[in-house]
Amino acid sequence: MTTDHSLAAEGLHLSYGDADIISGLSLALPSGDITGIVGANACGKSTLLKSMSRLLTPRAGQVVLDGRQVHAMPAKQLARILGLLPQTPIAPEGITVADLVGRGRHPHQGAFSRWSAADDLAVAEALDTTGTAELADRPVDELSGGQRQRVWIAMALAQQTDILLLDEPTTFLDVNHQVEVLDLLTELNQRSGVTIVMVLHDLNLAARYCDRLVMLSGGTIHAQGTPAEVLTEDNVHHVFGLENRIIEDPVSGQPLMLPIGRHRTLG
DSSP: OOOOOOEEEEEEEEEETTEEEEEEEEEEEOTTOEEEEEESTTSSHHHHHHHHTTSSOOSEEEEEETTEEGGGSOHHHHHTTEEEEOSSOOOOTTOBHHHHHHGGGGGGOOSSOOOOHHHHHHHHHHHHHTTOGGGTTSBGGGSOHHHHHHHHHHHHHHTTOSEEEEESTTTTOOHHHHHHHHHHHHHHHHHHOOEEEEEOSOHHHHHHHOSEEEEEETTEEEEEESHHHHSOHHHHHHHHOOEEEEEEOTTTSSEEEEEEOSSSOOO
16 A cells, blocks of 8 residues: 655646746645546646646745645655656657656666666556556557557556656547546556546546546636535536536446537427
8 A cells, every 4th residue: 555645735826927827726635535637728737737746836835745845855756756647748769668667667766776676576567557568568659549548657657656646648548448547547546545636628537537526717726525516517617618417427326417508409
């Protein structure tokens, strides 16, 4: 099992140049849970993840991990606790799956340390967990989108962090591979207690797979809580400007959002 950690944003203000993206946001992420961050395009979801992984320095406020500002922590120390899978990761041309997954071991390498049996085991377990062991010798750029996504997740797993941040891990995947990736992350959470925070566009998959949802609107938190508390008709209408109905998902028992457009509706 992983170690419990506290990760929180406190009065966070984030911007790109003069454009404010996040304004005064405070958020504590429950350890050991799967938290989904949802909201309309350009509301600050990806920007928030970048700041929490210290890729983006806040204009004001701070991100705190176990009582320490992440921007003040040594990079390798942070990377042994917290990992980030960005929205569009780029692999070096010609790199094989095994070599890419092995790069997840970088935070555990000292200045003079050599590759160890522990590194071999971590990579083998990551490949096995993600079902990519048979792809180990294949170049990453020859894989399908679903295969590549599983390989990137394997690299994140090889890093052996206690907190995993994922920015739209199901983007560009067909529905079968979306469910496959979310099942994989759920199994990782249940088996190892890894805290998972992920940005998702599909509200219904977010409600099914996440313990908690954080709904952003205009750079602030509009709602947070369980899927039943957050995915309501009023919240969806306010944040997305969409008429909708919420029913019970007959598969999971979680809320299921039905969008209502101008056409193809009864009555």
